[in-house]
Amino acid sequence: xxxxxxxxxxxxxxxxxxxxxxxxxxxxxIDADKIDFDDSDPDVLFFLTGGSERSALxxxxxxxxxxxxxxxxxxxxASAMEVKAALRRMDIASVLLDGEETxxxxxxxxxxxxxxxxxxxxxxxxxxxxxxSEWLVASEIKPEVLDxxxxxxxxxxxxxxxxxxxxLTAPEDFLSTFSRGNPQDxxxxxxxxxxxxxxxxxxxxxxxxxxxxxxxxxxxxxGCLALAKLNQEGIPTACEGxxxxxxxxxxxxxxxxxxxxxxxxxxxxxxxxxxxxxxxxPDLVSDFEIKTHYETGIGTAIQGTYLSDKVTVFRLDETVxxxxxxxxxxxxxxxxxxxCRTQIEVKFPKEAxxxxxxxxxxxxxxxxxxDHKNVLMLAARLLNLDPVPG
Numbered sequence: 508x509x510x511x512x513x514x515x516x517x518x519x520x521x522x523x524x525x526x527x528x529x530x531x532x533x534x535x536x537i538d539a540d541k542i543d544f545d546d547s548d549p550d551v552l553f554f555l556t557g558g559s560e561r562s563a564l565x566x567x568x569x570x571x572x573x574x575x576x577x578x579x580x581x582x583x584x585a586s587a588m589e590v591k592a593a594l595r596r597m598d599i600a601s602v603l604l605d606g607e608e609t610x611x612x613x614x615x616x617x618x619x620x621x622x623x624x625x626x627x628x629x630x631x632x633x634x635x636x637x638x639x640s641e642w643l644v645a646s647e648i649k650p651e652v653l654d655x656x657x658x659x660x661x662x663x664x665x666x667x668x669x670x671x672x673x674x675l676t677a678p679e680d681f682l683s684t685f686s687r688g689n690p691q692d693x694x695x696x697x698x699x700x701x702x703x704x705x706x707x708x709x710x711x712x713x714x715x716x717x718x719x720x721x722x723x724x725x726x727x728x729x730g731c732l733a734l735a736k737l738n739q740e741g742i743p744t745a746c747e748g749x750x751x752x753x754x755x756x757x758x759x760x761x762x763x764x765x766x767x768x769x770x771x772x773x774x775x776x777x778x779x780x781x782x783x784x785x786x787x788x789p790d791l792v793s794d795f796e797i798k799t800h801y802e803t804g805i806g807t808a809i810q811g812t813y814l815s816d817k818v819t820v821f822r823l824d825e826t827v828x829x830x831x832x833x834x835x836x837x838x839x840x841x842x843x844x845x846x847c848r849t850q851i852e853v854k855f856p857k858e859a860x861x862x863x864x865x866x867x868x869x870x871x872x873x874x875x876x877x878d879h880k881n882v883l884m885l886a887a888r889l890l891n892l893d894p895v896p897g
Contacts, residue, residue: 508540508623509622510543510619511541511542511622512545512547512548512550513533513550513551514545514546514551514552515529515553516553516555516562516586517558517581518558521555521556525556526555529555530544532578532606533553537615541619548566548568549566549573550573550618551574551576552573552575552590553576554575554577554578554584554587555581555583556582556586557581557583557585558582560593563586563587563590564593564594567594567597568599569599571599571600572601572888572889572891573601573602574601574604574615575601575602575604576603576604577605578607583606584605587603588603591603602614602888617882620882621762621882621885621889624762625761625889625890628657628757629658631713631757632659632660632662632710632711633653633659633660633662633713633716633754634661634663634664634710634712634715634716635661635662635663635664635716635748635750635753636666636669636703636706636715636717636718636748637718638718639718639748639749640749643747643748643749643869645751645868645870646750646751646752646870646871647751647825648661648754648825648826652826652827653754657754657757657758657890659754659757661750662710664710666718666721669702670702672699672702672726676701677695677696677698677700677701678697681693681696681700681732681736682694684736684739684789685732685789687795687796687797689797692797692806692807693732693797695728695806696728696729696730696732696733697733699722699728699730699732700737703715707737707742713742713743713757714742714743714744714753714756715743716747716748717734717744717747718747718748719734719746720747720803723800723805728806729799729800729803729805729807730746730786731746731785731786731807731808731809732797732808735787735809736788736789738756738768738788739789741760741766743766745769745871746784747871749871751825752822752873754827755822755873756769756873758823759873759879759883762883763879763882765876766788768787768788768791768874769784769871769872770782770787770847770849770871770874771784772867772870772872773847774846775864776860778854778857779838779852779855780852780853781843781850781851781852782820782851782853782874783801783848783850784847785847787811789809791811791815791876792809792849793811793812793814794811795809795810796809797809798810801847802847808847808848809848809849810848810849812840813837813840813851814876815876817835817876817878818834818851818853818874818876819832819833819834819835819875819877819878819879819880819883820834820855820872820874820875821873821875822868822871822872822873823868827892828891828892829894829895830868830887830892830893830895831862831863831867831897832880832883832894832895833855833856833880834855834880835854836853837852838852838853838854839851839852858897859896862895862897868895
C-alpha cells in the first residue's frame with residue numbers, strides 16, 4: 508500500500524508542538540497507515556498557520572495535482588488561498604479543502620484509494636490479438652504513449668500465430684452460462700473462449716483487446732460470447748482491437764472493482780443517447796437471449812436487459828490527455844433491430860450530450876453501473892487529463 512505524502516506547513520519558527528498537533532489532527536481524518544508525513548514530493552499540503560506560503564511552494568512540480576487542506580485557525584485558510592492562486596498562475600492543478608468538513612475526510616480516503624489503484628495498473632500487460640479494426644481511426648493509443656501515461660505495456664499477437672480454435676474444447680462452465688443458445692454455435696464460441704484464455708495464460712496478459720471481425724469473416728464464428736465471459740471472469744476484454752477502450756476498462760477495474768461494458772453510441776438525441784453492443788458481461792444483464800452478431804448476422808451475441816438504473820459513462824482519447832465522464836439515468840431498454848443486441852437509452856445532462864455531439868473523443872464508450880464520477884474525476888486529475896464537459 509502506497510501512503511499519501513503529507514507536508515505540514517506553518518510559519519517560520521513554529522514550535523514542534525504545533526506540528527505534533529497537526530499530525531494528530533490529520534490522523535483523525537485518515538488512518539495512520541495510509542499516510543506519511545514527508546516534505547518531499549507531497550500529495551497533500553496541510554496548512555497549520557499563515558506565513559507558510561513560501562514553504563508550500565518549495566519543490567512544487569508541473570504536471571502534478573495537489574490537495575490543499577486548511578482550517579479556520581491561525582490564518583491557515585488565508586495562506587492556502589494565496590498558494591492556490593500561485594499554483595493557478597503556474598498552471599498547476601489543485602483543490603482547496605476545508606479540514607473541518609466531513610467531505611474532506613472522504614476526499615482524502617478517496618485520494619489514497621485512487622493513488623493506489625493507479626499504481627496497481629503500472630506494468631500491466633495488454634494483449635492485442637490481431638490488428639486495430641480499420642474503422643477505429645480515433646482509438647489506437649501508441650504503445651509508448653500507453654506506457655508513459657498509464658504504465659500499461661502493449662503486445663500484439665497475430666491470429667496467424669495461434670492454433671485453430673476448432674482443435675480446442677469449450678469449458679463446461681461456458682456452455683452452461685450460455686446454454687439457452689444454439690448448442691453448435693455456443694460450442695464454437697466456447698472454443699474461441701478457450702483459445703483466448705490459453706493465450707492470456709501463455710503471454711501473461713492482464714487484459715485483452717481482440718480484432719474479432721476477422722473471425723466472423725474467415726471462420727463464421729463471433730467472439731462476442733467469449734469476450735463477454737472473460738469480462739465476467741474479471742479479465743478486461745475489449746473488441747474490435749480497440750486499445751482506448753481496453754485501457755479504460757483496465758483503469759475502471761482498478762478504480763471501482765468493476766469492468767465496464769463497451770458500447771457504441773448508436774444515436775444522440777437532445778437529452779438522451781442510445782448505447783448498444785453485443786459483448787456485455789452476463790453479470791450486467793438479466794433475461795438475456797443468445798442472438799446472432801448484429802453487423803453480420805453470424806455467430807452469437809448477447810441481448811439482455813441492463814440491470815442498473817444509474818450509470819457512469821466515460822472514455823479516454825487516443826493521446827491519453829482528455830477524458831469524457833458523465834452520469835446518466837436509463838430511461839429505456841429497447842430492442843431495436845437497427846443496432847447491436849443489448850441496448851440502453853440514457854438521459855444525460857445537457858452539457859454531456861453537447862460534448863458527445865460536438866466534441867466526441869470517439870465512438871466506443873464505457874458504461875459502469877452506479878455512480879463513479881467522483882472517483883474517475885479524481886483519477887483524471889492525478890493523471891493530468893483534461894475533462895471534457897459532462
